[in-house]
Amino acid sequence: MLRIKQRIQILLGKGVGDHSIRRTNLLRLAVVSNGISKLSAIGLQGLAIPLVYRALGTHNFALYLLLTAALATLALLQFGVGPGLTQAVAKAHALGDHDEERGAFVSAFLFVASMSFLGATSLLALIRVVSPGALFGPNFAGDRADIIQTADVVVLVMFLFMLAGVVDSVLAGYQEQVATNLGTCAANIASTIGLFALCHRLHPSIIQVVLVMYGGGILSRLMNLLLLFARRPYLVRGHVRVNQRNFRLMMRLGLAFWFVQGASVLEQHGGTYLVAHVSDAHNTDIFGVAYRATCLGTASVGILTQPLWPAFTDALARSDSNWLRRAIEKVRHVLISVAAVLGFLMITIGVWGIEHIWRINLTGNHWAVYIFGVYLFTNLWTHFHYVVLMGLERVWTVAGVILLENMAMLLFGVVSVPHFGAVGMAGAYLLANICVPALVLPQILSKRISTIARLAPGPSSVNLHPDELNGTKESAMGIESLQP
Secondary structure, eight states: OOHHHHHHHHHHHHHOOHHHHHHHHHHHHHHHHHHHHHHHHHHHHHHHHHHHHHHHHHHHHHHHHEEEHHHHHGGGGGHHHHHHHHHHHHHHHHEEEEHHHHHHHHHHHHHHHHHHHHHHHHHHHHHHHHHHHHHHHHTTTTHHHHEEEEEEEEHHHHHHHHTTTTTHHHHHTOOHHHHHHHHHHHHHHHHHHHHHHHHHHHHOHHHHHHHHHHHHHHHHHHHHHHHHHOOOOGTTSOOOOOOOHHHHHHHHHHHHHHHHHHHHHHHHHHHHHHHHHHOHHHHHHHHHHHHHHHHHHHHHHHHHHHTTTHHHHHHHHTTTTHHHHHHHHHHHHHHHHHHHHHHHHHHHHHHIIIIISSOOOOTTTTHHHHHHHHHHHHHHHHHHHHHHHEEEEEEOHHHHHHHHHHHHHHHHHHHHHHHHHHHHHHHHHHHHHHHHHHHHHHHHHHHHHHHHHHHSSSSSSSSHHHHHHHTTTTTSSSSSOOOO
C-alpha cells in the first residue's frame, strides 16, 4: 500500500525531492501504461482487420484503406506543433513559469484549430473537384457518390481527433503520459467492443467503422483536458502572454516534425496508393494486410520508445546527462532483442496467423509476409536510431533520412509492383530501409554523441544549459530540434 501511495504522489507531483528520481518513476509508469495502451491498440487492430475486411468486402475494404490514408494527411496540417508544445511546456515547467505554460498551450491550440480547419475544407474541396479515378485509381472511378458522402463525415471526425490531440502534447510536457495512455486504453477497449457488435449484427458502412474506431479516442482526450484544467487551473486563468521565443521554438521544431510526419505518412500509406494505382484491389488488400501485420509488431516496440522523448526533453532542459546516457544504453539492448524476436515470429508464423486467425487468403503471396518479417527487424533497428537522435536534438537530420528512405521506397515500388504486385511493394520497403537509414544512422548517432562529449567536458556528457543547447543546433544540418 505504501508503494502504491508513493506512485500516486508521483503522479500528483508530490513527495519526490530529486527530479531525476521522479523522472525515472514517471517514465516507468509511462512505459507500463503505454504497454497496456499498446496491447489494447494491438487487440483493436488485430480484431479490426479481419472483421472490417469481411464486413466491407474486397472492394470497399480497399476503399476504406485509401480513404483513411487520405484523411491521415490532415495530420500534416498541424505542422508538427505538438512536439514543439511539449518542449515549450517542459522548459517553462522546469522554470516554474505558469505564464509561459499558459501562453504555449493557447498558442498551440489556436494554431492547430485554424490549420486543421483549413486542411479539412481543402480536402473536401479536392475530393469534389478531382475525379475518384485520378485520386484513388481506375478501380474506384465509379464510387464518386460514396466517397463524397463518406468524406464529409470522416473529415469532421479527423478534425476533432487532431484538435483533441493537443492535450497529449501538453501532458507529455508535464511527464504525465500515463493519463494519455490510460485514456487511450479505455477508448481502445470501447472501440473493440463496439466494432465487434457493429460487424456481427449489422452490415456496416465505412462511416460507421471510422466513427467506432476514432470516436473513443476523441472522448478520452476531452476527459483528460477537463482533468488537466482541474489540476492546473492557471492554464485557463489569467492573461495569456504569447512568448515569441517559445512560439518561434514551436514553429522551428514543428517544421522539422512536419517533414518527419510527412515522411511517415508517405511510409504508412504510399505503398497502398502505389499498389492501388498500378495493380488491382486484390493486391492492394494483400499488401495492406501484410503491412498492417508488420505495424502491429512495430506498435509493441512503441511501448518502450514512445515515452522516451518527453523524458529526453526534460533531461536536456535540466542538464541531467548521466540519466540520459543510461537510458540510451538500456533502450539499445532491449530494443534490438525485441526486434530479433518479432522478426523471427513474423517470418515463421506470420502467414499462418493471417490465413488461420484472421482468415484472409493470401493466395500464394507468402513472400510478402516473409519480406516484411525481415523489414520488421531492420525497421526497428532504424527506429531506435530515429528516437535517440530526435531526443538528442537532431530532428532535422532524421527528417532528411526518412524522406530519402521513402522516396527510394516509391522509386523501387514503381519498378517492382507492375511485375510482382504486393510482393514487389514489400521488397521495395525492405530495400529502401537497408540502403538508406540502416547504413547512415549509426554513423550519425556516433558523431552526435562525440559532439556532445566534446562540448561538455567532465563527467557529464550533456551538461549544457538549455539556451546553450539551442545555440549549438547549427552544426549538422542547420537547425536541429527534438521529437517523440
